Amino acid sequence: MVATELVNPFRQGLRVDRATEPCQLVIFGASGDLTHRKLLPAIYNLAQAQLLPAAFSVTGFARQAMDDAQFRSLLATAVAESGEVRRRDQQTLEELEQRVHYVSGDFHDPTAYTALKAALERSDADYGTGGNRIFYIATPASLYVDIVEKLHAAGLVAQHGASASFVRVVVEKPFGRNLTSARSLDKELLDYLCEDQVYRIDHYLGKETVQNILVFRFANGIFEPIWNRRYVDNVQITVAESLGIESRGSFYEETGVVRDIIQNHALQLMSLVAMEPPTTFDARDFRDEKIRVIEAIKPLGAASLAQSAVRGQYGPGYVAGESVAGYRQEDGVALDSITPTYAALRFFVDNWRWADVPFYVRSGKRLPKRTSEIAIHFKQAPHLPFRKTQVGELTSNVLALSIQPNEAITLRFGAKVPGPSMRVRSVAMDFGYGAAFGAEESSAYERLILDCMKGDQTLFDRADGVEAAWSLLDPVLAAWDADRAVAFPNYAAGTWGPPEADRLLAQDGRQWRHL
Ligand code: BG6
Numbered sequence: 172m173v174a175t176e177l178v179n180p181f182r183q184g185l186r187v188d189r190a191t192e193p194c195q196l197v198i199f200g201a202s203g204d205l206t207h208r209k210l211l212p213a214i215y216n217l218a219q220a221q222l223l224p225a226a227f228s229v230t231g232f233a234r235q236a237m238d239d240a241q242f243r244s245l246l247a248t249a250v251a252e253s254g255e256v257r258r259r260d261q262q263t264l265e266e267l268e269q270r271v272h273y274v275s276g277d278f279h280d281p282t283a284y285t286a287l288k289a290a291l292e293r294s295d296a297d298y299g300t301g302g303n304r305i306f307y308i309a310t311p312a313s314l315y316v317d318i319v320e321k322l323h324a325a326g327l328v329a330q331h332g333a334s335a336s337f338v339r340v341v342v343e344k345p346f347g348r349n350l351t352s353a354r355s356l357d358k359e360l361l362d363y364l365c366e367d368q369v370y371r372i373d374h375y376l377g378k379e380t381v382q383n384i385l386v387f388r389f390a391n392g393i394f395e396p397i398w399n400r401r402y403v404d405n406v407q408i409t410v411a412e413s414l415g416i417e418s419r420g421s422f423y424e425e426t427g428v429v430r431d432i433i434q435n436h437a438l439q440l441m442s443l444v445a446m447e448p449p450t451t452f453d454a455r456d457f458r459d460e461k462i463r464v465i466e467a468i469k470p471l472g473a474a475s476l477a478q479s480a481v482r483g484q485y486g487p488g489y490v491a492g493e494s495v496a497g498y499r500q501e502d503g504v505a506l507d508s509i510t511p512t513y514a515a516l517r518f519f520v521d522n523w524r525w526a527d528v529p530f531y532v533r534s535g536k537r538l539p540k541r542t543s544e545i546a547i548h549f550k551q552a553p554h555l556p557f558r559k560t561q562v563g564e565l566t567s568n569v570l571a572l573s574i575q576p577n578e579a580i581t582l583r584f585g586a587k588v589p590g591p592s593m594r595v596r597s598v599a600m601d602f603g604y605g606a607a608f609g610a611e612e613s614s615a616y617e618r619l620i621l622d623c624m625k626g627d628q629t630l631f632d633r634a635d636g637v638e639a640a641w642s643l644l645d646p647v648l649a650a651w652d653a654d655r656a657v658a659f660p661n662y663a664a665g666t667w668g669p670p671e672a673d674r675l676l677a678q679d680g681r682q683w684r685h686l
Pocket residue numbers: 412431
């Protein structure tokens with residue numbers, strides 16, 4: 172008998188398993204919020220799990236004057252305060268602290284980069300990191316190009332292949348604020364770097380539950396045959412937050428929900444749900460398929476915008492019983508701001524698999540709760556033989572992939588209510604991550620920092636993917652910016668967005684899933 176090998180994109184693991192190499196991690200914006208809340212706890216967790224390379228060091232760089240000791244105590248505080256640290260042990264912390272340094276300087280000042288270079292060379296000598304460097308730029312996006320240009324001028328970034336050691340640069344979203352600025356950002360970065368040195372982080376791709384979408388779809392034979400327009404009626408993607416804009420008023424005024432969430436996190440979720448199976452999970456195959464989905468989405472032209480896109484902004488209200496301010500009352504926000512804090516959009520993916528299946532995507536701040544999920548709504552059974560019974564409660568099957576905070580997969584189906592009549596009720600079959608594996612999840616940043624150390628770009632954005640997402644959303648942003656006559660606020664904090672969002676689905680005879 173001839174042995175046949177099934178096409179299995181997992182044959183090399185979800186990611187090509189590579190070893191981490193010795194390296195230095197250099198954080199720009201080391202005194203900032205992202206470093207404190209996400210990066211330092213993630214590095215500590217990696218140290219605690221013994222996943223860091225033996226030859227490793229961290230150097231923080233920022234304007235704030237600080238010495239090594241002060242930066243180390245910042246690390247200790249970040250670890251103590253973070254809800255993402257799984258196990259606190261003093262020995263790991265002390266060992267890590269030994270490898271942590273700080274250089275203070277102005278991001279625009281070339282001499283600061285000379286001092287940085289000297290510090291990095293000292294660390295290479297002390298820790299055996301061999302000149303391998305990861306520059307993690309956790310600053311406002313307006314500084315990205317200047318930092319990379321100054322690094323280049325100081326001789327700290329050689330293009331890949333020009334030296335035996337590696338240089339990788341990690342940048343945080345937003346990558347640009349529209350197609351034109353994203354293109355020029357990419358062009359400017361690529362003046363100094365090769366594409367395979369640029370790691371564009373979208374932390375949603377680092378979440379375990381997001382990666383599980385791929386495993387769920389492509390490691391199980393039973394779902395793929397029904398994952399298409401013959402069986403799927405619509406797909407609903409929700410990224411809901413109960414938080415407001417915290418202390419980020421001026422950032423959010425410039426950003427808004429489309430740039431903050433839809434252009435990146437929400438479209439990533441959509442592309443994982445809708446993509447074709449990649450041949451392998453190497454960075455090229457996987458990202459090619461993901462980007463094809465975004466490129467296949469029907470453009471939202473001016474004519475279809477009113478039927479396809481809804482914007483909202485929260486007014487005062489109550490979240491979890493607490494009275495909260497409206498968006499326009501937040502610090503750093505204009506009293507007549509038209510920045511949307513909520514958006515709902517209807518997309519169609521114009522390809523053989525998905526033609527005519529709507530993908531409804533919504534996200535907002537100050538909604539009743541924090542929850543992200545993808546719900547696949549299947550078509551009703553073609554014939555219901557229960558005509559004489561009470562089947563009003565029979566709803567269609569829904570498969571919900573919950574990303575957070577309850578990491579779960581739920582399938583809703585009709586079941587017979589016990590008793591003499593043929594009554595049907597929708598019930599749920601649940602899989603809970605925690606209960607099944609018992610393991611504590613690693614944070615998205617841990618996974619992504621580790622992948623960067625391994626030189627694996629699979630879970631990072633590629634320039635053409637970022638640009639495809641902007642091409643899709645630019646018309647929406649332009650139309651909304653041009654039309655200032657919008658009656659904001661149009662939803663109260665603590666509610667599920669403006670009534671128009673319900674009408675978006677009602678026009679198609681559908682409604683949002685009750686979360
Ligand atoms: C960030 C946005 O990218 O994602 C924030 O800038 C948002 O506004 C956050 O709150 C949500 O991330 P998570 O992991 O909490 O869903």
